[in-house]
Amino acid sequence: MKFLKITFIYSLLFLSAGLFAQGQPAGKKVTVTGTVTDASSKEPLEFANIVIQNVAGATMGGGLTDDKGKFSVEVAPGTYKILISFFSYKNFTIENRAIEADTNLGAIGMSVDATELEGVEIISEVTTVELKLDKRVYNIGNDMMVKGGTVSDVLDNVPSLSVDAEGNVALRGNQSVTILIDGRPSNLAGSNVAEVLRLLPADSVDKVEIITNPSARYDAEGGGGIVNIVLKKGKANGFNGSLMANTGDPANHGASANLNFRGESFNLYTNMGYNYRNNPGNSKTEAEYLDADNNTESFTNERRTNDRKRKGFNATVGLEWFVDSTATWTNAISIRRNTGDNPTKTYYDNYDASRNYLSSRYRLNAQESEESNLNYSTSFQKKFDNNGHELKIDMSASKNIEDENANISDEYINTNLENAYQRTFNDTEESRGLIQADYVLPLGESGRFEAGYRGSFSQQDVDFTTEDLVDGAYENNVNYTNHLIYKEKVNALYAQYGNKMGKFSYLLGLRWEDSNIDVNLLTTNDFNNKRYNNFFPTAFASYEFSESSSLSLSYARRINRPRGRFLNPFGGLESNINIFRGNPDINPSMTHSIDAGYMKKWRDITLNTSAYFNMTDDSFQFVRQAGGTTADGTPITLTTPINLAKEYRFGFEFNVNYNPFKWWRLNSNFNFFRNETQGDYTFTYTDPTTGETVNDYQDFNNTAYAWTTRLNSKISLPWKIDWQLNGNYEAPQNNAQGRRVGVASANTALSKDILKDQATIALNVQDIFNSRKMKNDTFIPGQIRSYSEMQWRQRQVTLSFTYRFNMSRSDRQKEQQRQRQDNGGGGDEYMGG
Template sequence: MKTKILLLATSLLTASLFTPAQAQFPMGGGTAQPKALPGTAGDQSPKGTARITGSVVDSTQAKAIEFASIALYNKTTGKAVDGTVADDKGKFALTKLVAGDYRVLITFVGFRNKTIESLTLANGQSLDVGTIKLSSSTKTLDEVTVTGQAAMIEEKVDRLVYNADKDITAKGGDATDILRKVPLLTVDLDGNVSLRGSQNIRVLINNKPSTIIASSVADALKQIPADQIKTVEVITSPSAKYDAEGSGGIINIITKKNSLQGLNLNVDSGVGNRGSLLSLNGGYRKGKAGFTLGGFGRAMYNTITKTSLEQTSVVGGVSTLTRQTGDGDSRGLFGQYNLGFDYDLAKNQSLTAGVRYGVRNMISQQDLVTRLFTNGTPGSVSNRNVESKNLSGTVDMNLDYLHTFKPQQEWSISTLYSRNDLTNNFDADLLNGSEALTGRQRNLNKNVNQEFTLQTDYQTPIKKNQLIEFGAKGIFREVNSDYQYLLAGPTGGFTTENNGTLGSLLYHQNIAAGYTSYTYTTKKRYTLKGGLRYEHTFIDASTKEDGPIGIGNYGVLVPSLNASKTIKGTTVKLAYNRRIQRPGLQQLNPNFNAANPQNITIGNPALRPELTNNFELGLSKTIKKTFVNATFFGRVTNNAITQIREPSDTLVGAIVTTYQNIGRQYTYGTNTFANVAITSKINVGVFLNFFYTSLTGQTTGVDGLSQELTNTGFNLSGGSFASAQFKNGWGAQAFGFMQGTQVQLQGTQGGFGFYTVGVKKEFANKKGSVGLAAENFLTSRFNIHTVLNSPQFNQVNDVYLYNRGVRVTFTYKIGKMTMDAPRKKAKSVNNDDVKSDGAGQAPAAGGGGTPRQ
């Protein structure tokens, strides 16, 4: 819709150059009836009875060109005497014309002008000039679009948009490199994403979900090359059309697409000391049909990590001190391959289909040395060499249909099938102090997460200032996790004897949802948008060991309200919504992960959802060349899902991490950013996130006694960026970010910093580019210092990340392309429902279309 409005405005402006200034253009797609100004030929002569009619279409697809400008000239004097614009069917009519000789000029942005010469009219004659075909014009597009550097950050009515395609340092990186630069977001050095301090967010890719995120959003984002991302949208107050999932909000990553006719191929590559990338993306469009085929592979290597851990635990009156050091490295291969198809069934009907396959192979190795002290007396010393494998393959298939009846009135049906096969294993060799092999351990964890979604949406305008939307949706989800914990001696096979375990989790979750939303705009430009959504969740869960898990079905009513008004150049926005956060796969998975036996993780399949009420007040204003935005927010969460750590009652000195619905969490704060356009080619920006958090909940210790835990504190983060475009295709950019200490229920997690600079040179008329980017080049390592404590344990953990990097990038575009006429695509499915865990687990996916429920 925004594109149509822009094109209409451009056409009207163009038409005004050739028509009387008082010409009145009907806004409903009807034929214009222009009125002549004094001094024009039309004013000097009486109106006649002749007329000229015709239609305007795209020469490549024979599609009507809406709002094309038609100007009529007197051939003798050369003056413009009349004009109009084409309706939504491309048709036009010039009426009440006097007899004479004329020529007609037809124009539209993105197309070459066309002139019809030597038209002779007699009184009473009706002349049909037939179908006029316009061909696309790359030159016209360049003249229109290349007017300066677009803003890196934009604020829209319901979201903040980061224009990642303007980021020249992104080449060769992945999505986490982009998300680090988006105001309101925090991405730690492991790739875990937070929005205003909350990891309970929904991540979408082109408005679609995927089961791939059921394992880890941090790993999933590594599959997306940064230079394929067009924009990142941060939606802090989603309307009722979105799923109720994601208490912190929604992040929508829009990848680059094109609407080009013909055949094209883009080659993107990069190589650096810590990673390499090769991407090939092509497309072909002819007439009503279009195909896209793409694939990329990314390798990560030379990623070194060092750790230092010191923790004290008290169990049964015995105090155990654990001191541990670790040296490790990781490597990974990531790939994604997609095939897309779209077809215009009719002028107002379209069909979109796609298949995407993603692969993630992450292997890490770590050597751990552990020393135990019991009541101050030195005890055992053990060495442990661990290799962990995180392997996954994901398939997403979608089929979407859209029927547009008239502007803003449309009906859609969307389907999505998604399956993720995830393997999460580790093998450990146990050695004594003299490096002799004493035993082996193996953990095998196979997960299959699949879901099918069917939804339908309808929207229609009511009068000119009202819009109503409603829809329904069903999600059918199944999670299956089989796990084994096997033991072996220095030689021989693995068995489940001597405390080895095996088990499985079968988790069915079906969701039925319906929503309605109403938008009203007053004459004084107050905009109100209210909605109501109801979701009912049906759960059937069981484990092999304990049988059925007593989790009842539940329903939730989710209201939302958004209001905005511009007062003397300042835009004020108010918002309230309620959100639900269901537990994610890693939080549910009862697999006993003891890759590090001093820090064990186990899921809790009995988790209940959490509910959050969000409040927001936003102010924004443009002061000369500076855009300033300040948002004040509050978030109250009941039944909050939080990591809980307690000493193990079976493994000496070990701390066990699991998940519980602890109670209540309060967060209040502000996000502020400013963007300064120093010139049309130089932008500078700064942003600051500051909020207060209070967490309170009940936990149960190893002694079975209930404990109340409370922790409060402030969280601060911020950063700045600068970008510049120079002559002859040169550009430069710099970015820096600092994250302060973050409050957790049982302590604090240390902060970190990140910075990068880059330069780029375009060549061959912008068909190709080469670039150089460097990150963290002034520091050899970062230290994340985390302190956790409770009445029963204290833990100090230092993680040292060596992520100094440099990379060279190269891109090239092949193919002859012409611009396609604007067209609406079928809308797609959004499943906004998987909670992020402490390891960054949160939902995401691929596809296209306008965000839906």
Template sequence: MKLKQVITLFFVTSLSYSALAQSPKARLSGKVIDAATKEAIYYATISLHPITDASKLNGTIADENGNFYLDNLSPGKYNISISFLGYKTKTFTDYTLKPGANNLGTILIEVNENALDEVVIQGERPIIENKIDRMVFNAERDVTSSGGDATDVLRKVPMLSVDIDGNVSMRGDQNVKILINGKSSAAMGSNVGDALRTIPADQIKSVEVITSPSAKYDAEGTSGIINIITKKKDIGGINGSISGGVGTRHNNGNASLNARSGKLGIIANLGGNYMWPQITTNEFEQFTIADDPIARQYSENETTRSGLRGSIGLDYDLTEKDLLTTTFSANGFEMGMDGNTSSQFFSNNNITTLLSNRDQKTVSDGFDWSADYTRKFEDPKQELSIAGQFSRSNSDTDYTTLYEQGVRLDEMGKNKSHNDELAFQADYVQPIGKTTLEVGAKTIFRDIRSTSLIKEGVNGNHEVVDARSYEFNYNQDVVAGYASYGFEFAEKYEVKTGVRMEHTILNGDAVGDFQAFKNDYTNVLPTAIISRKLGEMSNLKLSYNQRIQRPSLFYLNPFRNTADPIVQRQGNPELKPELSHNLELGYSTFKKGTIINATVFYRKTNDVIESLSQIDSLTTPGQQISLTTFDNIGTNESFGTNFFVSFSPIKNLTLRSNISLFTYEAKGNSFNEGISTETDKIHLMYRAFINGSYKISNTFIAETFLMLNSSRRTFQGTSPSMSMWTIGLKKELWNKTASIGLNITDPFWENKYFESEVFTPDYTQTNKMKLPFRSFGLTFSYNFGKADSKNKVRKERGIKMDDQKKEESNPTQG
């Protein structure tokens, strides 16, 4: 369907609804704000009934700006109440609703100091919320993810999928930017999977899936942005929580503390995870097109993983309108691999066998430090913010490979890399009547360095190999500016449009076969979203945007890891950025406890960056090595749809289901010319899950989750499919201040196999990994502390460094 036809269908549908809505009914609207802070009260409850019949109760909830609307009301006299947990209820008695529009105006509600003595303050939000530019998954009530980490939560979010290594995809595309509380993190630049494992599931409040980012966001992430929002209590006093889990495969723990008194607030968090050592096996085979063997390999490795993440943040009210915040977070994770490998090379009817032992360790660490200043004005929507952030990410890989038969020299390798990022950003929001103008500017300075040292020898006498040792320096600077304009018209329509311009300057050293280079380019990236309300809790949305994906150090680093004698990897400093065009039409509704969200989309990505597998017979003559590097392989056009539904067929039972269908078609590449496989056709992929929860009592809940992902296509082959079944039980204790739980994953499958394939004009190869999967775990949590009346909710604004393509997580196989 052409763009013109989609737009025509959108407006014809909208006008049809408008025609049906013409009737002599009343409409009630208003806005709910905190009487002291003048902040909007998100999720305030508005209820009303005719004064003559209290059984005819009607109502709604306020949106993120505190606004609410109720349509199709019969004119007459009503009793109206506005309430929210922790606040005094506001009432309007004998209020006369006239035909047409009725506006209660700005409604101020006051904090109920007596209610603030409650330790836990929580509301029953719907599991899915839809906003003009994003979908929000509220993860707080999830049971089977309790005791797990962020990857367990993301697997349950519509439109997202997570593979066995922790790589996250949005509608089939791994080029997604992940933010933590609206900000980039250096941890996500070195190893996304391990970084996500350091975030406990119990600390995640919600996940925002931003498929249509506005111009104020960095344009990074061709498929969109994922924003993980952690739990935070903006209430006075001292309070916190302790949570964790102990299991047969994974263990984790987390502690958080919130302290707020007067103008000063402090938030601290510390969490970690540890995986018991596990044995994985890997079978690799490579054949010519004529099906003759080229190489075979079998390896068995003991793998360990661990991670630690901590943060501390302070905010201080300089005045009633000036807020200063600063946050420091640090992270570290480690992966070890120790095992034996048997490798066979087939050449001219001769078979060469290598027996080797590999000991490899990868350690990554880093920190982010940010400082933000926010200035409020008389109009609470008017705001100026200035922010700065410095991040450092380090990654060290050390390995030793020993050969038993002396056919090859023993080898030791070290690679130390770091990425320094310094960013400054300024944003200004100016309300103009019922419209909003946002403008801003940002600069990012990146200094990327990688030092490689390779030694070869026997019996511990190793010498440096100068031809394979080097220092690589790479600079990437970005200067950006944007303007965004949002407005409402015809009561039911909301529009947000904008444009962002980003200028990139690159400078890289010569390394090995790669030439030194300098390059700069400018991208003008438009965005547009139009949304129409269809009744009280339904809407239709059409959006278009352009996004860019710059390669990060993982893809650029020319370090060649030769720890494995057959399977090796190397980055490509000469990669160009990806550029995508995204078009989406979405519908969502929430009625009588049922949530439906449906979207169709089209995405075209130019200069797609993918892994490229090829045979290298030059490094070690007579032994052909499977080398994986990266290249811009051409263009990918993808069509897709996503459908999510949540409903309660019987009391206390809630069922949720999601299915995503999307295509992959690689065009314009010359790497596979002459190949007679299915790699050059349109491929259909899917991702589906079903989730059921049953409330046994007010303090006891049971939940199950079943997920199925198809194989992921690349232009050269497939990556593994994945399925998972989890069961969870959670019992709340001590007036819901504590809980214990039981989680079970795949109880009937001790191990699982993950198979990937590669097709090239010259050869094919398969890789099959066996991984322990079944697990049992116990979880616990405890909330402590007491609130006081000095509650003050703040909207967080700050720097967002979110403009680079992130790596796939390190696989557990060799």
């Protein structure tokens, strides 16, 4: 809490200084200069805060020190009180200083405040939250709950976010979310975003930004909002960094390094790591097949186990070049390479209508994969003055290649059928390019105009082939073979204006996007071009009742474009009776989003609550339908995404941080929502066995209520031991074709600082009770009644060791101070968010 108070006060002082400086009357000015240093080490303190007040206590000028600890402030001649402050240092004050001409105050040494430093050491070890006008920023820090884990684990530990058993990320229960890394989608090349998040190490994450209603400056993609993952980029002076090693059961072995070298005119940084993981999973489906009158015809039980073994290496090397005091040019190269195998064993038991055993089948899918990714990004930032007038240009390009091959065997038991053998080849290539320019122009005392352009260009080539072994030779299976080429060109322009009038802030924006998309199925010579352009208005307003409470209201129009597995007709045959099939003809959905939020701070409690409403046209819905039968007569069930007419989502959310004692921190999240869908769908398909055309009508009118809750507790025990425990619960939810069953899970972790606080050892357990499973009841009249469970990863125990070197106390303090100054990202913080 002390950390939040100090940060808020410093931000307010800096803002006030800037506003008063802009409001000073024209006339003679004099310059006050000086240098701020650490009193003991004599090292310069960057981002120290300078405030100059007149005898009446009004702020007449102010600023921050540069990387050499120097400052320069212009004021009118007079007698002033000069206040100098820096996080975790005792304030330095000069009283009644007469300044009639340019004045150099010389070197000013500041001493560490032991009381504040103690508070910093407690807070800095856990995830903290910063509230902006249009987003929430979660600083991951040294969150021991995710040590040795992946980015997917990080997201699952952030309030408002959830990650299901298949790795899909949801914001407030809505999976129509855009995932960015460092503000760009280019690092997520590849059709399976969930898999990419499971490959990147958690230790590379600096913070996570949750943007529920993005402003016009952001890409309009993502009907449920944007999640931006910001990777670490060291900035402390000299050579410093951290090393981490971890081991676990099931196998979870890895090592990573975050290194940084900062000089006078450059900052060189790198993140690199290697890991080997085995994520054993399992699933089951108990299906009851029905006739037209819903009478039972047969039963099939499916059991599946798999071992996802992955070896991966990733590295990022970046260089920031401080061209001069106003310009910075940053270049970074990232590489990622992963290999793995995923042997999947599936057992089928067939029964008649009276539950009498008929036959069994054993299916082995021996899959191997290899993936490589290369990404280059460059960014140039030019600051024309110290008031926020700037231009930033970003460009990036990436290439991703992934090959998955599988040998499949079917062994029939208690039947006259011969064993069957298949093999599949899935070759995917994806390239992305991005160019973006953002211009910011301050207007008046507190107004700001922004405008920019963004061009996003991508192409994905997916060649999936299935072959059956017939008479000793493999022949192509046309039913499960396709070659898809997806091309997307999106050009966008935006403009927005914001201002602050007393306690009231507002931001109005408009974005225009032109989309040109080709979905080409080469196997069937089906070429489809989708060309459309749309306007996306945004509006934000907030009112500060006091320093401790504020109210906000926002509106945004969003788009959700289908990609990857949503479009690809086939991507795998782990099971040949429960098959996911993409839909190349699916269209984008459009969402109108309204969000109202209230934030209140007390001494030991912070409450952040919001109510939200989303109305989506052509929303995506997964439907299950019959797809013929296998060789032994077992019905095939297809799962396919479609567009529905309307979806209405309304909900409210509470986030509470509570510090009952100095050694105990609690934070909780509760989200309740109502989801209504309106629409029906007629599915026409050809039975691959009989060749007959079948029409399947389904009614999707449905209203469902659901809620999720999360509680996280962190206790500082004696001997510098910390204990963290969190629990999660997702309540049941009905849908048009059945019901999702409620799921509860819990995680825990212990950590201890050692080696004079330069190192930390941590032990964490993910999914203590091994209960994290996706469970569904499905009922389609006249077709099927089923119950399914899927557990992507079993309980995981991980032991990690982290060592930090050449990070002096003042370096760590300067790093924390600089991070708070850099946390802007979205560019709207000047409005008091």
